[in-house]
Amino acid sequence: MIVADLHLHSTCSDGVLSPAELVKQAALRGIRWIALTDHDTTEGYGEAFHSGHQFGVTVIPALEVTCFELGQELHVLGYGVAVDDPRLREHARTARQRRLRRLERMVAHCRRLGLWISMEEVADHSPGLMYGRPHLAAALVSRGYCATVQEAFSRYLEPGRPAYEPPEPFPVVRALGLIHATGGRAVLAHPRRTFCSPRLLLSLIRQGFDGIETFHPSHGPELRAYYASFARCHRLLMTGGSDFHGTRPYDERNLGTVGLTAEQMNALAERLVVCC
Structure with a gap:
């Protein structure tokens, strides 16, 4: 049974639900831990935190930093960050x-x-x-x-289509530095979307990541098992979530069904400092 969804987006970035409504919908599906991982902002944490008290959901302070380097877009999840840190507001x-x-x-x-x-x-x-x-x-x-x-x-x-424009450069090392400087743990988001080569994945992880998003809708059973083994081998945190935005047909189906079990969340909580 899934009890934690650590990858969610609200109206503070590109989701369709407010932080409070997102917490409510997660609670209705039996979720007891969430992370609001809006793109490049922690603006919605306060609202989500108060809604979490109402619905019995623990809200982990988090964000998802968008990076672009060497012609490739990557996302870095930051968990346990100090949401009021001026460096996050400036970012x-x-x-x-x-x-x-x-x-x-x-x-x-x-x-x-x-x-x-x-x-x-x-x-x-x-x-x-x-x-x-x-x-x-x-x-x-x-x-x-x-x-x-x-x-x-x-x-x-989409990339390659006539109206597409790539993001402006923002290297991974800056995302890692920002997350670590504000007290958080840095986790590589949905690696399947970015890396097919284990060699490339390992070279990226060695830049200073603390974990890898093992459970994601884009990862099938075999890939989840591979990333879990990879995380254990390299002593990485294992996270997971639905990557809910509310804009795609499969979002409703994934909310409450993709994430961490109680055992997995307890193992993560032992290594993750949660300031909430």
Whole structure:
């Protein structure tokens, strides 16, 4: 039975549920531990924490740092960070600026393709201050250019598609430094999406990661077993979660079914300092 989901996104980044509603939905599915891992921000932690008290859910302070180096996007989960640290607030501010510049370029690409989208329309689809590709996709659907968000991504917004723009560079070592400096543990998110080569995975882990996301919707049973063995061999933390955003057809199915069992969460808690 899954009791912990340590990879969730709210309206503070690119999810559709508020932090409080996300905690409630997790509790209704029997989840007792969560981590709100919004992209590059801990803004939603306070709301989630108070909702956790109401529903009996422990909320681990966390975020997911977006990195881009050598032409590749990687995500680093940070658990147990000091959410009020000014370095995290400054990171959130500069990350918003990078995302905004990227989105402006993508909107310009869309307009050159005859897709008459404005930044104001994209902002209308974001309940918070963090804009991203899901909000641009929603604007394309609202305009009738695409039937679904998934179609908008596959036709225009994925790498190699005509409106795609890569993120601005942000190296992994900076993410690791930020997370460690603010008291957290750094975990490589959904490695299957990024690495097929064990050699590349090992070289990345040796940069200073504390753990690896073993359980993720993109990992089948064999891959989960492989990453679990890899983590044990290299004395890494093992985490897991649904990566819930609420924008994809499978999100509802994964919430409450992908994550950690009580035994796995207890083993993680022994090594993870949880400030909550």
